[in-house]
Amino acid sequence: MKRSPTKEKTDYEIVLQILENVDDYKYLIERYEKKLFIYIQRILYVNKEDTEDILQEVFIKAYRNLNSYDPKYNFSSWIYRITHNEAISFLRANKKRQLDISNDMENNIFDTIASDIDIEKEAIKDWDSKKVHEVLAKLDEKYREVLVLKYIEEKDYNEISDILQVPSGTVGSLINRAKDKFKKLVK
Amino acid sequence: MEEVSKNTLQQIKKENIKPIPKWQFLLKDSLVWGLFAINLILGSIGFAISLYILGSNDVLLDTSLVKNAWEWIILSIPIAWILLTILFVFIAYYNFKHTKEGYRFTVVKIFLMNIVVSIVLGVVMNGFGLSQKLNTIFSDHIPFYNHTMDLRSDIWMRPESGYLAGTIVDINSDTKILKIEDLKGKIWDILYQDATVKGRVVLELGEEIKIVGNAVSDNVFEASEIRPWVGNGRQMQENS
Structure with a gap:
């Protein structure tokens, strides 16, 4: 009888299944690929092909390291962490690349950042998502990533701490600094 | 998007990629924790011996034993042991930072914790006379120890x-x-x-x-x- 993970199964239950049968990995990939695809695009501003290459590498690394996953922690944070590391590696290998700010990702999501950072009053309430997208592109990758995690991925401080592997206190100051930089760029 | 799932599984099968066994991760974790513990203990020993040498050094209070202030500093303070203690505290910090949950602690917290543990353990070791015994062992078995780490012999x-x-x-x-x-x-x-x-x-x-x-x-x-x-x-x- 073919096993098929249901939607009710936890990530960890699927992980255990994958360790028995690699084909079950597709269920976990399906669960995360879209989220991670968007996450990579939001932080790296890369085209679809590069995003898919990075994503594939993320899933290969995750599979290799599956036994290091500790069910005490969120699987989501674990796989986001691997994605973050892959993104950093990509950035290091492509230092002089041009950001692809033209790509047509779900731009409306960037509205969230402008409103959450509370800068509507500062004459940008009529900005469209593309402009927010452009301002974000000008931020350093570390500030952009923390804003994306907080305001778009809606991760809490502990999750961001686990993903970026920094203390939660540092997450708070990173977010504040990122907000300040964002505001300065807006002005 | 389906391509990612398909390509990933294809690559895993084609290259026969296997998950790294759990024991390797456990071994790595244990090694990092072990190194952390070792360096913490070495830091404590360093602090204990520094205390012992400082407490056994006549030069600190009897300046007639030395010619000038520079000589007083060199001969009275166990500089080499203090530097070694600091080095061990740094290595312990590095090891702790690389434990599974090390990233959750700030640099200040980790250093404070390492320093407090080294001081407390060092004071206890010195109190039990372990620092004196270790110093004697080092002095008897390590070449040049008495000319680098414990300079009392140079004075006496x-x-x-x-x-x-x-x-x-x-x-x-x-x-x-x-x-x-x-x-x-x-x-x-x-x-x-x-x-x-x-x-x-x-x-x-x-x-x-x-x-x-x-x-x-x-x-x-x-x-x-x-x-x-x-x-x-x-x-x-x-x-x-």
Whole structure:
């Protein structure tokens, strides 16, 4: 009888299944690929092909390291962490690349950042998502990533701490600094 | 998007990629924790021996033993051990940072924790006399130890200037002559008839002592004061 993970199964239950049968990995990939695809695009501003290459590498690394996953922690944070590391590696290998700010990702999501950072009053309430997208592109990758995690991925401080592997206190100051930089760029 | 799932599984199968076994992760974690513990203990030993040498160093309170301030600093403070302690605390910090949850702690928290543990363990080790025992072991087995880590021998092996140290190997209480084996293994006759013997010194075989006086000949030394090897001027005054 073919096993098929249901939607009710936890990530960890699927992980255990994958360790028995690699084909079950597709269920976990399906669960995360879209989220991670968007996450990579939001932080790296890369085209679809590069995003898919990075994503594939993320899933290969995750599979290799599956036994290091500790069910005490969120699987989501674990796989986001691997994605973050892959993104950093990509950035290091492509230092002089041009950001692809033209790509047509779900731009409306960037509205969230402008409103959450509370800068509507500062004459940008009529900005469209593309402009927010452009301002974000000008931020350093570390500030952009923390804003994306907080305001778009809606991760809490502990999750961001686990993903970026920094203390939660540092997450708070990173977010504040990122907000300040964002505001300065807006002005 | 389906391509990612398909391509990933294809690559895993084609390259026969397998998950790294759990024991390898456990081993790596244990190694990092083990190294952290080792460096924390080494830091504590470093601190304990620094305390011991500092507490046993006459130069700190008796400036007549040195010529100038620079010499006083070099000879009274166990600089090498303090530097080694700092190094171990740094390595322990590095190890802790690389444990599974090390990233959750700030640099300040980790350093404070390492320093507090090293100090507490160091004080306990020193209190139990472990630092003295370890220092003796190092001194006996590590070449150049006495010229780099514990400089007391440099201070007390200057018979021509009136300072000598060693272990009592023979006592003649009738003639008031001791035989000592100095720190370099040479045997000396010590005339101690007119010497002040500080309170903590017990004139018995195996006792380690420091002697102030003057060299009468190549192997005869006239003592004016006999101090215990362990302890500094203040402790000796309290005990004399």
